[in-house]
């Protein structure tokens with residue numbers, strides 16, 4: 001099946017970037033949100049990011065107009081009806097996502113592929129609640145979507161080879177590098193990244209080194225572009241804690257226990273960049 005029409009549900013941090021990338025690469029794209037103010041915010045971010053790309057000489061003014069011309073904004077989920085693929089990027093909450101897929105399942109054609117951008121929820125379980133588990137898949141884009149090359153393409157237990165092939169080729173068609181991953185907690189990205197961040201937090205808690213020094217070790221010693229604690233502040237410490245809990249519960253293995261200091265900081269509201277304070281202090 002050739003993909004021509006794309007629907008993106010949720011226009012927050014990830015959804016606006018996903019809609020940007022598909023519209024820019026020639027796909028008729030509808031971005032669906034719950035309130036006009038969220039659509040306004042999404043479209044202004046997309047415009048700003050397109051203009052930044054133009055300033056760098058990567059695209060022209062005509063590319064911006066063409067991209068905007070392919071992008072439709074909507075407050076009605078029924079506008080996903082004619083999509084060949086729907087990419088869901090709403091809050092990381094199984095009930096919210098489940099309700100959306102239930103509705104989509106009732107309005108979309110049987111051949112429409114459903115993809116979730118979840119960072120941590122099981123694809124297999126979400127797929128099982130629809131009538132099309134073979135056409136359900138994870139597309140885990142990275143933030144910021146227009147810049148980051150990787151898409152983890154996550155196969156649920158019932159995802160068909162055909163669905164995987166279509167989504168892999170689609171990811172390549174929008175300039176991304178897809179990596180095939182099977183559905184286990186944390187996929188590959190968060191299963192490797194989060195325990196490293198958690199261990200860096202243990203180092204702070206145990207007084208092994210100061211946060212800036214831990215980051216320096218990883219940047220200068222391991223060639224990481226950003227230290228783990230700066231990255232944790234960027235991701236959000238609440239998000240890091242949620243993902244550690246997914247790993248801890250998903251594998252029932254104590255090696256994934258979230259660091260008590262991480263829990264304490266989240267309880268204190270020290271969530272990183274978004275709250276102005278995490279391991280480092282930021283201007284709000």
Ligand SMILES: NC(=O)c1ccc[n+]([C@@H]2O[C@H](COP(=O)([O-])OP(=O)(O)OC[C@H]3O[C@@H](n4cnc5c(N)ncnc54)[C@H](O)[C@@H]3O)[C@@H](O)[C@H]2O)c1
Pocket residue numbers: 009010011012013014015032033034035038088089090091092093096100117118119120140141142143235
């Ligand atoms: N932020 C990241 O770095 C990142 C990276 C990879 C994956 N993810 C995943 O992407 C998904 C979205 O995360 P985000 O950071 O963009 O969240 P966000 O809070 O920035 O955006 C979520 C958006 O979904 C919208 N929404 C909620 N219910 C909706 C509905 N019923 N219909 C339409 N829109 C609805 C909200 O209004 C909001 O704008 C999550 O599953 C998250 O785990 C996030």
